[in-house]
Amino acid sequence: MIERRPALTVLSHLVLVLGVLIVAFPIYLTFIASTHTAQDIVQAPMPLWPGSHGLENYWAALTGTGEGGGSNAPVGRMMLVSLVCALVITVGKISISLLSAFAVVYFRFPLRGLCFWAIFVTLMLPVEVRIGPTYQVVADLGLLNSYAGLTVPLIASATATFLFRQFFLTVPDELVEASRIDGAGPMRFFIDTLVPLSATSIAALFVIQFIYGWNQYLWPLLATTSEDMYPVVIGIKRMIAGGDAAVGWNLVMATAILAMLPPALVVILMQKWFVKGLVDTEK
Structure with a gap:
């Protein structure tokens, strides 16, 4: 029978949570950047909370109506x-x-x-x-x-x-x-x-x-x-x-x-x- 040790259980969960945070944080930053203007993103420090331009940015990306020096293909x-x-x-x-x-x-x-x-x-x-x-x-x-x-x-x-x-x-x-x-x-x-x-x-x-x-x-x-x-x-x-x-x-x-x-x-x-x-x- 496997003995349950509370300390090991807590430690294993902390390791899992830390791993999830490490993997998810870049995705979170990507999502946050997608809701701000280009000027807000290049400022230091970059905002860490969602902005008010999310729908506008996603629509511009989907339709190819955004501005930028690269490709604007839809x-x-x-x-x-x-x-x-x-x-x-x-x-x-x-x-x-x-x-x-x-x-x-x-x-x-x-x-x-x-x-x-x-x-x-x-x-x-x-x-x-x-x-x-x-x-x-x-x-x-x-x-x-x-x-x-x-x-x-x-x-x-x-x-x-x-x-x-x-x-x-x-x-x-x-x-x-x-x-x-x-x-x-x-x-x-x-x-x-x-x-x-x-x-x-x-x-x-x-x-x-x-x-x-x-x-x-x-x-x-x-x-x-x-x-x-x-x-x-x-x-x-x-x-x-x-x-x-x-x-x-x-x-x-x-x-x-x-x-x-x-x-x-x-x-x-x-x-x-x-x-x-x-x-x-x-x-």
């Missing part, structure tokens, strides 16, 4: 681009990974093991390593400043393929035999049996891949030159002007808060499925 359009890219990357990664893992596990063909390990080895080749050739191919195909150019090079996932393969290997052979007896073909078995069994894993990967797609920075930085196709992460960078130009830090901070909302909502709404997909062993 943040609403940027968030739409980020949302479309994140969803396409997420759905594409999960779909391709499901099908590739299904083929590797349930089909017998020459060099099957080599094909799987060729997919797995791509984990050692991140986007940064192959970004030059990838950019050349995308440019030659005329896909710059397009949704296809932003998503197709990022749509495959060796990690998800590996996870689905490991799960499919745990599916009892009796299910395969039962499906054959019932007259189900390979795709019917895949759709009616494997996909429902993989629901929690799919949910967990959806959260991870959505955040991955939403937070992409390096590839969109190269693949977009038009303000109409800026994802919100790139938009924040473009809003910060260089040199002596004035920066509308209130609008930058408002954009940063808006950029944090969709990933946070996805994590909050799918937290139960996310945790279950990572720890559930009775699948």
